Amino acid sequence: MDILKKLTEEFPSIREDRAQNIINLIDEGNTIPFIARYRKEMTGSCDDQVLREFNDRLTYLRNLEKRKEEVASSITEQGKMTDEIAAALSAAATLTEVEDIYRPYKQKKKTRASVAIEKGLQPLADFILAQDKNADVKAEAEKYVDEEKGVATAADAIAGAKDIIAEIVSDDANVRKKLRNLFMKNGEIETKLVNAEAEGAKTYEMYAEYSESVAEIKSHRVLAVNRGEKEGFLKVKVLFNEDIAKRVCGAAYLKDGGYSTELVKEAVEDGYDRLIYPSIEREVRAALTEAASEQAIKMFEVNLKPLLMQPPIKDKITLGLDPAYRTGCKIAVVDGTGKVLDKTVVYPTPGPKQNEEAAAAKLKEMIAKYNVDIISIGNGTASKESEIFIAKLIKEIKEETGREVAYMVVSEAGASVYSASPLGAEEFPDYDVAERSAVSIARRLQDPLAELIKIDPKSIGVGQYQHDMDKKRLDSVLSGVLEDCVNSVGVDLNTASVSLLKYVAGLNAGIAKNIVAFREEHGKFYSRKEILKVPKLGEKAFTQCAGFLRIQDGENILDNTAVHPESYAAAEKLLALFGYTADDVKEGKIADLPKKVQAYGEEKAAAETGLDVPTLKDVVAELVKPGRDIRDALPKPMLRQDIMDISDLIPGMELVGTVRNVVDFGAFVDIGVHQDGLVHLSEITDRYIRHPSDVLEVGQVVTVWVKDVDVKKHRIGLTMKNPHAKKKAAAKAQ
Numbered sequence: 001m002d003i004l005k006k007l008t009e010e011f012p013s014i015r016e017d018r019a020q021n022i023i024n025l026i027d028e029g030n031t032i033p034f035i036a037r038y039r040k041e042m043t044g045s046c047d048d049q050v051l052r053e054f055n056d057r058l059t060y061l062r063n064l065e066k067r068k069e070e071v072a073s074s075i076t077e078q079g080k081m082t083d084e085i086a087a088a089l090s091a092a093a094t095l096t097e098v099e100d101i102y103r104p105y106k107q108k109k110k111t112r113a114s115v116a117i118e119k120g121l122q123p124l125a126d127f128i129l130a131q132d133k134n135a136d137v138k139a140e141a142e143k144y145v146d147e148e149k150g151v152a153t154a155a156d157a158i159a160g161a162k163d164i165i166a167e168i169v170s171d172d173a174n175v176r177k178k179l180r181n182l183f184m185k186n187g188e189i190e191t192k193l194v195n196a197e198a199e200g201a202k203t204y205e206m207y208a209e210y211s212e213s214v215a216e217i218k219s220h221r222v223l224a225v226n227r228g229e230k231e232g233f234l235k236v237k238v239l240f241n242e243d244i245a246k247r248v249c250g251a252a253y254l255k256d257g258g259y260s261t262e263l264v265k266e267a268v269e270d271g272y273d274r275l276i277y278p279s280i281e282r283e284v285r286a287a288l289t290e291a292a293s294e295q296a297i298k299m300f301e302v303n304l305k306p307l308l309m310q311p312p313i314k315d316k317i318t319l320g321l322d323p324a325y326r327t328g329c330k331i332a333v334v335d336g337t338g339k340v341l342d343k344t345v346v347y348p349t350p351g352p353k354q355n356e357e358a359a360a361a362k363l364k365e366m367i368a369k370y371n372v373d374i375i376s377i378g379n380g381t382a383s384k385e386s387e388i389f390i391a392k393l394i395k396e397i398k399e400e401t402g403r404e405v406a407y408m409v410v411s412e413a414g415a416s417v418y419s420a421s422p423l424g425a426e427e428f429p430d431y432d433v434a435e436r437s438a439v440s441i442a443r444r445l446q447d448p449l450a451e452l453i454k455i456d457p458k459s460i461g462v463g464q465y466q467h468d469m470d471k472k473r474l475d476s477v478l479s480g481v482l483e484d485c486v487n488s489v490g491v492d493l494n495t496a497s498v499s500l501l502k503y504v505a506g507l508n509a510g511i512a513k514n515i516v517a518f519r520e521e522h523g524k525f526y527s528r529k530e531i532l533k534v535p536k537l538g539e540k541a542f543t544q545c546a547g548f549l550r551i552q553d554g555e556n557i558l559d560n561t562a563v564h565p566e567s568y569a570a571a572e573k574l575l576a577l578f579g580y581t582a583d584d585v586k587e588g589k590i591a592d593l594p595k596k597v598q599a600y601g602e603e604k605a606a607a608e609t610g611l612d613v614p615t616l617k618d619v620v621a622e623l624v625k626p627g628r629d630i631r632d633a634l635p636k637p638m639l640r641q642d643i644m645d646i647s648d649l650i651p652g653m654e655l656v657g658t659v660r661n662v663v664d665f666g667a668f669v670d671i672g673v674h675q676d677g678l679v680h681l682s683e684i685t686d687r688y689i690r691h692p693s694d695v696l697e698v699g700q701v702v703t704v705w706v707k708d709v710d711v712k713k714h715r716i717g718l719t720m721k722n723p724h725a726k727k728k729a730a731a732k733a734q
Helices: 003-010 016-027 032-038 048-077 083-091 095-105 112-118 122-130 137-142 154-170 173-186 201-207 219-230 242-251 259-308 356-370 383-401 415-419 422-427 433-446 448-452 471-489 509-522 528-533 539-548 565-577 582-586 593-600 602-609 613-624 723-733
Strands: 188-193 209-213 234-239 318-322 329-334 340-346 374-378 406-410 654-663 666-670 677-680 701-710 715-719
Touching (some): 003 016, 003 048, 016 032, 032 048, 032 539, 048 095, 048 471, 083 095, 112 122, 122 154, 122 259, 137 154, 173 242, 188 201, 188 219, 201 219, 234 259, 242 259, 259 448, 259 471, 259 654, 318 356, 318 433, 340 356, 356 383, 374 383, 383 406, 406 433, 415 422, 415 433, 433 448, 528 539, 565 582, 565 602, 593 602, 593 613, 677 701, 701 723
Parallel strands (some): 677 715
Antiparallel strands (some): 188 209, 318 329, 654 666, 654 701, 666 677
16 A cells, blocks of 8 residues: 555645655654644644644554555465455455455364364365255265264264355455445444333433434444443344345355255355354444544544633632532632632531521632632532522622622532542642642633643543543543643743643653752753753753743743744844844834735745744744733633523523533533533524534533523523524514
8 A cells, every 4th residue: 555645645635745744754753743833834734633633544554554464474374375365455445354354364263164174074165165056965975974073974064064154154355345334334223221120221211112224323322322231221233134134145155056055055144143243243333333432532622622722811819619518618719820828618508517607708708808809619519509609799799899709610520530639639738639629620710721631631521421432542632632732822831730741742741740850959940941951851852842831031032932942043033134132022022023024025034034934924923922822812711790590591581601512412501500501403503514513612602592491300402593583584574
């Protein structure tokens, strides 16, 4: 296979020379963030997501070629390689096809066919397969009767020969490929509910007597069915027309050979029932699961990135509230940098120590003492009562002092995981688990990326069925998301935690720990180059990581930008070319640099400074706004000062909410009533969309209308299609 040609066919937006550049850059050990940011001229400005997909596919194709070589070598060693097999291997486009070709030559465990072959019945199987009309099969079978070998009669010999034929048909790569395609296109998944009285069975009621086309079943239903089967509530089968399947199996083997053909037909049918169908069913289930898992992982990726990239609420004193009933609500106040100023416990929620008045007095005192701007409430147990209490408290503070305080309910998913982790214990050794959780809840509103990076991504609470995924694959994808987010934002070298630093391109957990240890021993870094003194951080790692590290108030203003040290000389030439200095950059006096570069000509300026045009554009943008945070340009999270109850909702009511999770069938939106409402895929827009993520992402603020409310089941149906607009249009038309 020409891998380069195959990749350019599959990635038509990437020219062949650029595809080769990407392969070379990856093989040289460059990281995806580094390639995406600092080698744009070589890649045609491919973004990190495309580069990761390209790298995944490159890895698959290389593994495919390696497996082809291994299979070819094994078949050749057995002395069974033919031009036909070699051609089939060369044409195989998937690992499954390669394994189908290898199947007849693979070392097998003991089977009925292998036992028959040991008894010397292979020639009889070949004789029957020839299907000569004039052949006397029974007479031929008599020749193989041998008591010592366990062949007592001619009938035994024929039965053994049929077992061999059944396995020959089962191992036929073409038969398997045709059947697999038929099952995938025309098969059906059928489920039945078992253990219906057991606890948890109700979850799977919709699958009690259920069937759906294999080709059309949605990913989330595949995963639901798999989980129901794993938990012992569902029996699952893949069905396909048995007569057609057996005709496909026999097509290449059945001739008009009288009695011989009857025997071959029986062997084919036995081979289908006993060997082929169970195997194809497993393969179809595996293919569906793999596709569904990839979709679920993709959804996790789609949800996680905007969650991590939510704009930080900077320089605001924040009070974190971890709700609870019996043990009280843990409170932590943190300053604008996340440093803990104070902590306490209050009891505003139902429980043995409930005292709403004392809780209000204590929080008013803390809010006044530390000038708290925002309250961050975790959305776990007792969060509704806590939110009602805080909304009332905020009103009282405004009436009594005129001071405006806002609040936001944040997902506390993973906060307890962090709190109980070695990292949480290391960061706050004198705090108990709930106190650490309150700090995390406050900080994740201030800087979601810096705080959520400390938590295993699977525990962050976005996506679907993440705990059912292949751990290695999920971890790989999620690590890529974390890496992309951290490197696109940049990391302050003098304040970043090990959790952040380990995701910087070129670094790992060990080097990240060394950086923090070096910083604690020697004090602040004043130059990017100083990190070369850090143990185990060599020139190669420096090249990969330097552009993503920031130093505020350092010796060189460029150290607080995404300009890579390899381009410092060129950046200085650029400044001099247009009459600027480094001091002008520090003082923000070069706002008109982009216009000057445009007027001068980008290609001419690039040639004179030794930069390529894409890098020139990046350098100009960085010089104009050193220290910029790309998240600041995104819409800010929605803060609230009041709360509604689900019983206050009426159909048609217009509300503004925040998207909390995007799934295959819609999106869940926080509308300030504690319970998130569902906007079904069909209610997102009037135009056709393939998936909710085409339109929505986590953290997005949207206008919705209440469609229906089920107070007992705590279900809220929402729509993003303005129901009043349709009425107005209808009235206008009349």
